Amino acid sequence: MEFNVQSLSKTFGEGRHARLVLKDINFKVCSGEFTAIVGRSGTGKSTLLRLLAGLEHPSHGVIRMDGQPVTGPGPDRGLVFQNYSLYPWLNLAQNVAFGMSLQGHFSRQEIRERTAYFLDVVGLADRRKLLPRECSGGMQQRVAIARALAAGPKVLLLDEPFGALDLHIRATMQNFLYRLWERTRLTAILITHDLEEALLLAQQVHVLAPNPGHISHTFTTNFNHQDLNSLRFSSSFLHQRQILAQAMESIEPYSEDMGPT
Amino acid sequence: MTTHLIQRRFPSSTLRSSAWRLGLHGTSLLLPVLLWLVVSHAQVVDAAFLPSPPQVMDSLWSMARDGILVADASASIRRVMLGFLVAAVVGVPLGILMGSFATIRALLEPLSGFLRYMPAAAFTPLLIIYLGIDEAPKIALIAIGTVFFNMLMVMDAVKFVPQELIETTFTLGGSQRQVVAQVITRYALPSIIDTLRINMATSWNLLVVAELLAAEVGLGKRIQLAQRFFRTEQIFADLLVLGLIGFAIDLTFRLLLRLTCRWAV
């Protein structure tokens, strides 16, 4: 599998109101790779992910998946939003199964087995009967990930999936996602503004610079992930984090809304 | 949904106890009856204008005994139900489509918004010319007076379906058709049921107008006849029956909501 983004640009609006949000984005993601895209608020991160998902159309350039241009949303690209977008009328197991039953080419037996498997993968096998509203944010987000994976995507797109969680749960979920990646070798593109999260999870980190959004830096990481919690405080990790922070600082030293008034 | 919203916005710890709630409900119904008893007993108002509760009960009983009450009520219920059904079968799907597709909305919203402001009763002469004086124009009047409210209110309900839920469904492999049928409609179902519950009252309001058209039987018709003969106790009795039927239907819708949408209540 190869996900290829070539000279991608996006303009919203027309004529006088036209606004260039993304300009000339190029990158490639190969099978089994975890890629992160970091950037400040409003740089166009969500827009980029929506383009990759096929929910927006590029103004210029192409997104190719195994050579085929992406023209709309499809089950080969799973998506997880920041806000838990579970179906409130379905219990957790039914939520996970929903995508498979929409697609129509899974047998009942397959749906049952895959649902059980992915609920187990996210550690919620014993909560399968709960409704989303009875679950914490972290649990809901794990279900959203299980649901996306169960539908059989080639790549998983995550838009600040843990942005609404508190710091502690966030760290737990990051560890969870890393172990999930290790286990399933899923191909993933993660949008985040949390540098630690990006470095911890991804092998490739792109920095999205604003006005208009473009990739200014790309880092590759190579850490020892045996113990994720001590990795966070290891000197090599903190050093890399500092380099990444400086890179972001260099593109936008002081943003206007943060400066003195 | 409206009532639940209020509960969520202004939670009352005492209202959680069902005995207390039942007490409040009882008070809201019994207090006016008590007041009525007192006023009619004190004979502040001429009994010809304000019949006493026993007089009304007598009238109710005699109408029931003669079979008038059942004939009137069943004729009226049938008209309202048929008109309401047509309005629901036409209005709900159109409302869902208008809420889901910008093109359909652009096509139908101005028209239905315009027609909604024409009083349905004003269509009566036309309906008689087109449909005669039997049941058809009465049912049509109720349907016309209800359908545009259904369309616009369901359309509004559909707007509250989170965009992310719809988009997630597309990325899970859902088709446009599946999104409309299995996600948008399902998510909006509690609001749709509530819309129907509210617009049921509109249908009942139109009944009396509909029965002005050469009806033989019907609760509205009986009220008009009673006025002609100055039978205020009969008017009171029929109003009471109208209220009870409406109340029962309202409860049925609430029950339906509870049964089908446990996740939302």
Ligand SMILES: Nc1ncnc2c1ncn2[C@@H]1O[C@H](COP(=O)(O)OP(=O)(O)OP(=O)(O)O)[C@@H](O)[C@H]1O
């Ligand atoms: N549909 C749209 N129409 C017009 N402008 C849009 C649209 N979607 C996004 N934008 C604009 O594009 C810019 C980038 O938005 P986007 O949501 O991609 O940023 P982001 O990096 O995800 O921000 P955040 O970190 O706050 O989520 C914003 O200025 C936004 O106003």
Ligand SMILES: [Mg+2]
């Ligand atoms: Mg965003």
